[in-house]
Amino acid sequence: MNTLLPRPNVLSSLSGSYELAVGATVSGPAELADAVRRALPVLDLRPGDTGAIDVRMDPALGEEAYRLVVGSRGVEITAGGRAGAFYAGQSLHQLLPDATYRSAVTTDAWTVPGVRVEDSPSHSWRGLHLDVARHFLPKREVLRVIDLMGAHKLNRLHLHLVDDQGWRVESRAYPRLHEVASHRARTATNYFREEPTYDGIPHGGYYTLDDLAEIAAYARAREVVIVPEIDVPGHASAILAAYPELGATGESFEVLDRWGISPAILSPLPPTVDFLTAVFDELLGALGATPYVHIGGDECVLDDWEASAEITAYRRSLGLADVGELHGWFLRRLADVLAERGSRAVVWDEAFVAGGLRKDTMVMPWRGMGVGRRAAAAGHSVIATPVFPLYFDYAEASSTQEPMAIGDAITVTDVASFEPAPSSWEPEERERVVGLQAQLWSERIPDARVLDYRAWPRACALAEVAWAGEAGSDFMGRLERHLGRLDALGVEYRPLSGPRPWQQGRPHRPAVVPVMNAMEHLDEMTHSATSTRPSV
Missing domain, CATH: 3.20.20.80 (Glycosidases)
Structure with a gap:
């Protein structure tokens, strides 16, 4: 799991995992949810009131900062702004297989390991x-x-x-x-x-x-x-x-x-x-x-x-x-x-x-x-x-x-x-x-x-x-x-x-x-x- 690049501030393993499927729903403020969707085009994520990926806003984090938690109940993203949500989506993408970076995939779902990431950039x-x-x-x-x-x-x-x-x-x-x-x-x-x-x-x-x-x-x-x-x-x-x-x-x-x-x-x-x-x-x-x-x-x-x-x-x-x-x-x-x-x-x-x-x-x-x-x-x-x-x-x-x-x-x-x-x-x-x-x-x-x-x-x-x-x-x-x-x-x-x-x-x-x-x-x-x- 320690394969994220660039290196996040905090990365720790959690028990459990989550099956993330193509067409899963993402919930939360529209601007943040859309940013996550752009970071994960392979998943063809759909907006919804509740979802496999739940996105929340916390302005105290800073515009580009985020927290990403994956557990048995799904994926939780807390972002300081749209950029933070997008970068959380990029980190989540890196937890998926390399094949998900291709323009077309043949698999419908992937197992995401339990993880907690806390992250923000050193330089603007x-x-x-x-x-x-x-x-x-x-x-x-x-x-x-x-x-x-x-x-x-x-x-x-x-x-x-x-x-x-x-x-x-x-x-x-x-x-x-x-x-x-x-x-x-x-x-x-x-x-x-x-x-x-x-x-x-x-x-x-x-x-x-x-x-x-x-x-x-x-x-x-x-x-x-x-x-x-x-x-x-x-x-x-x-x-x-x-x-x-x-x-x-x-x-x-x-x-x-x-x-x-x-x-x-x-x-x-x-x-x-x-x-x-x-x-x-x-x-x-x-x-x-x-x-x-x-x-x-x-x-x-x-x-x-x-x-x-x-x-x-x-x-x-x-x-x-x-x-x-x-x-x-x-x-x-x-x-x-x-x-x-x-x-x-x-x-x-x-x-x-x-x-x-x-x-x-x-x-x-x-x-x-x-x-x-x-x-x-x-x-x-x-x-x-x-x-x-x-x-x-x-x-x-x-x-x-x-x-x-x-x-x-x-x-x-x-x-x-x-x-x-x-x-x-x-x-x-x-x-x-x-x-x-x-x-x-x-x-x-x-x-x-x-x-x-x-x-x-x-x-x-x-x-x-x-x-x-x-x-x-x-x-x-x-x-x-x-x-x-x-x-x-x-x-x-x-x-x-x-x-x-x-x-x-x-x-x-x-x-x-x-x-x-x-x-x-x-x-x-x-x-x-x-x-x-x-x-x-």
């Missing part, structure tokens, strides 16, 4: 990041990722919707964004030479606003919040391919067909703020209540701002000393726009280093928890996102059998050992770490099969740390048992023993950046004045 932000800009992921795959997140009690899906290599959402106010900026003519196929080679195949795609509304509604039903990212002012090649007049120079760009950092940057002048305000309004209109919007702020090459007489005059009119202060001012202005609409801005750590952020802006320290501590000490909420060990575009092993990756290696054990709020920090700094999030940058993730391989089972370790606060000593044993559920769900994860033959990388795979070398370089850069970096 338990996130997964999808880069759909570099390689587009069709809507059906995004919905599938949401299902997998719900099954693991992950609750923030960060969608990276725009980068140099593509814009991925419809805009009715600025239609050239999806007509022009959503596709590129070709894609670089080599990663380790100065002169790239290309595949000659167009790549693209975008979500309509109706798609985005559907994704958001689907996510809400599974207690997942969509966090859209419009990464500005850098990473702007695709935007400027559609609307070059929004750039710092007005020059024409093409949607970038290679990887790395582009010098393309938006102008910080008022027309750009007006443009982004219109885009935010479209996003918020489609997504509905959106508590967070990520505005990027990373990897900005500010040379064109420095060289522009118009931008320099504007900066001076604002009383700002240099383009670094202008960078911070621009992001604060966007955060103000979002705050007026009830949303909170999230940024990468370069934006914090630039300074001038609103105090309620949340910071993702991808370059390491050293800069994360500085952000926490300055009063910002921090979401732990360091390259090591939360960049899942790095390989799981230093082996030529692994598919091509940006670097190696970040293992399941590395993720399970991560401490989001280090014990060496001051208590008030630790309290400002609201959670953690793994990143799936997609330069080397061209499709959903590779995404599965990169994400799982490392995301299982992420879920364990995010929910329980740390991985239990029995985590690897529970993970091996949990892989049977992933098999039933059809997840093409990386086996713990290494890739299957068809998952292996190309022969004679070139050496890539060791992750610790990359981290040393990034740590040096967080203590420098610049907000740009070479690709690592």
